[in-house]
Amino acid sequence: MFADAHRWVNCPIDFGYAGRNETLRRGAEIAMFRCVKSKTVWTLAGAVVIGAITFYTQWAKKVEFVVGGAxxxxxxxxxxxxxxxxxxxxxxxxxxxxxxxLRQNDMAASVRDVWPRTSHHPLVAFVACMDARLDTNEIAGDTRRYYYILRLAGSVLEPKEEDMLELAVANGTKVVVFTTHTDCAAEKMYADPAQRQLYPALSAALTQREERQQEFLSRPVIREKLASGELVVKRMKLDTATDRMIEID
Structure with a gap:
């Protein structure tokens, strides 16, 4: 077996000469075994290195993302x-x-001078209420700049926001998310007739929320991209306590 093995593992053992003497042949076989073992170890080590590189390429970015989030x-x-x-x-x-x-802004800006952020083209347009408890980074689980964020009272669009969303879609945004959320102060106000009298403009806007969204969906560019599958539009309800999104329809 070893006499043949040396040909394909390239171990320079002369079995022809060793074959003339049993002792020499036995020594040659031992040398051959050690050579094959050594090359096998190096082959396995190379495979481990290649596997590690492959693993890093496929999984390291995901691990880095999760660790960064932590x-x-x-x-x-x-x-x-x-x-x-x-x-x-x-x-x-x-x-x-x-x-x-101002002091906090100055400190944050000083950090950015040293460690600038990476720019990304936004892929998601996210419409959310202005409630301070809603942290869009936490909702998305992502601090990267892949998101257009529209913070609007009661999550109500106006024509200018419809234009802005259409412009975002024209520039490559793939997903638009309309959200409402639990324990919303604007919705609580709207549910109270006495409060509605105090905030007539906001009350009127809340009555138009669904209408404004339908206006946006009816725009020719938006209809075309929805039909072709180039755009996804979702309506979600946010749990204010946990940031979990639940699809409305």
Whole structure:
């Protein structure tokens, strides 16, 4: 067996000469075994390296994305408990709030000077209420800039927002998401006749929310892209406490 093996593993063992003496032949077989073993080990090591490279190529980006998300959530958890501007516990003045906002912006901008963000072409247009509890990064599970975000009172479109969404679609946006959310202050106001009298413009807008969405869907460019499958439009209900989206229709 070893006499034939040396030909394909390229181990330079002279079995012709060794065959004249049993002791020499036995030594040649042992040398051959060691040579084959060594080359097998190196072959397996090479396969492991190739496999590792393949694994990295296929999975490393996903692992990096998940780890990055975990680090973002650590940041949220560290900041969420801080209550400097918790109005239930203290009463900062308007000027104090503004000055702190400026300081935070300056700190964030200084970090961006050192570590600039990567630009991405937005693929999703996300229409959400202006409620501060809705964090669109958390809703999307993504801090990258793949999203046009429209924050509107009651998630109600106006003609200018319809135009903006159509422009986004024309520039390559693939998905438009219309959302409402639980525990919405605007919807609570609308459900109370006395409150509706206090906020007539917002009340009127909420009555037109469905109509505005249908207007957008009826635009020729939007109809064409929906029919061809180039565009997906979804209506979702957000759980304000968990950020989970539930499809309405």
């Amino acid at each position: 680090m973002v959530n650590v940041g949220y958890r560290l900041q969420d408990r801080l209550d400097k501007f918790d109005f239930e516990h203290q009463e900062p003045s308007a000027e104090e709030v503004w000055q702190e906002f």
